[in-house]
Amino acid sequence: MKRILSSLGAVIILLTAAMASAQAKDKPSQAFLKKAIEGNFAEVSMGDLAQKNGQSDDVKAYGKMLSADHAAANRKALDAAKGVGINPPTGANAKQNADYDKMSKMSGPGFDKMFATLMVADHQKDIAEYMKASKLKDPAGEYASGQIDTLRKHLDAAKALKVGK
Secondary structure (H helix, E strand, O other): OHHHHHHHHHHHHHHHHHHHHHHHHHHHHHHHHHHHHHHHHHHHHHHHHHHHHOOOHHHHHHHHHHHHHHHHHHHHHHHHHHHHOOOOOOOOOHHHHHHHHHHHOOOHHHHHHHHHHHHHHHHHHHHHHHHHHOOOOOHHHHHHHHHHHHHHHHHHHHHHHHHOO
């Protein structure tokens, strides 16, 4: 009886260790997807705001592209989140909401200039994070890999907006 209990205890310890290892492995994927989903929500909102508060047709067109592309990306990110077992966020994070609030009080050329600057910085940071996440061998890595070209397109277009001002 002692041998059975001892063996059972060893099996429980091994299973617990294996589960802890699997959870630790998922942490980078889960953290990346949480941040990506928040970012997509933020970009959709900023794109909508650019269409409303932007002065130039280029800023409004960029806003439309941003909203459409990030809404599509978020659908893919939400699917990937299911694949790594996280409850996805339902909106942007506090900093992103603060940026939105600040930008929502602006309009005209001041909005256009600040928007372009924000989009360049944001997409440079995003590309670096997505490149790192693309190395993950799971749904998060697949999602990240599939979005890099779109993020580069957004960065290039944001740089063109900035040059145009």
